[in-house]
Amino acid sequence: xxxxxxxxxxxxxxxxxxxxxxxxxxxxxxxxxxxxxxxxxxxxxxxxxxxxxxxxxxxxxxxxxxxxxxxxxxxxxxxxxxxxxxxxxxxxxxxxxxxxxxxxxxxxxxxxxxxxxxxxxxxxxxxxxxxxxxxxxxxxxxxxxxxxxxxxxxxxxxxxxxxxxxxxxxxxxxxxxxxxxxxxxxxxxxxxxx
Numbered sequence: 001x002x003x004x005x006x007x008x009x010x011x012x013x014x015x016x017x018x019x020x021x022x023x024x025x026x027x028x029x030x031x032x033x034x035x036x037x038x039x040x041x042x043x044x045x046x047x048x049x050x051x052x053x054x055x056x057x058x059x060x061x062x063x064x065x066x067x068x069x070x071x072x073x074x075x076x077x078x079x080x081x082x083x084x085x086x087x088x089x090x091x092x093x094x095x096x097x098x099x100x101x102x103x104x105x106x107x108x109x110x111x112x113x114x115x116x117x118x119x120x121x122x123x124x125x126x127x128x129x130x131x132x133x134x135x136x137x138x139x140x141x142x143x144x145x146x147x148x149x150x151x152x153x154x155x156x157x158x159x160x161x162x163x164x165x166x167x168x169x170x171x172x173x174x175x176x177x178x179x180x181x182x183x184x185x186x187x188x189x190x191x192x193x194x
Contacts (some may be wrong), residue, residue, distance in 0.1 A: 003035040003057050003099050011036065014057065014096045021065060021091040031094060033057045038101060046101070055100045059094040066090055 002015045008023025025031055035057050038046040046052065067089040074083040 001041050001099055002039055004037040005033040005035055005057050009032060014099075016096055016099055018096045019062065019093065020096075021093050023092070024064070024090040025061065025092045025094075029061055030097075033059070035099070038099065053103065055066045056100050057096060058098045058100070062093040064090065065093055094167055095111060122174045
């Protein structure tokens with residue numbers, strides 16, 4: 001069995017008997033955490049907030065420790081700006097003593113198998129067969145009615161004859177009439193002179 005706990009803004013996966021360092025906890029001998037998730041030995045995962053709210057992960061405080069020293073140096077070129085600072089994070093070492101769930105472990109019941117059995121029994125009865133048969137034509141009638149409504153709402157597109165098309169401006173129509181009356185100009189080839 002293991003649990004996921006939150007300590008100091010970080011999450012950790014813990015088993016019973018694990019020793020780990022978390023961010024500093026002040027003046028206590030034992031610490032209890034509310035788990036975010038619990039996985040039991042039989043493989044069931046508990047993530048229900050109602051159950052997790054009453055569950056606890058208890059740990060014993062072993063001592064304090066400090067992390068590595070971090071040097072911070074800020075510098076800007078040609079301005080005389082220099083700042084030097086250091087930081088060393090404080091940690092508390094804890095040992096997980098127990099992971100407790102209220103009411104013990106509850107096995108999940110397979111609901112899908114039960115609902116399949118109920119549906120199978122209902123399908124065998126004559127009343128269920130009649131209702132199933134009544135439902136199929138109703139859906140077919142509904143789909144036919146929907147297609148009739150869809151065709152009624154869309155008007156058929158009207159096509160105009162090709163000869164009835166007019167040009168956009170009267171000047172363009174006059175130019176097209178003038179060019180139709182005049183014969184096409186014949187270009188003479190100047191390259192074939194002998």
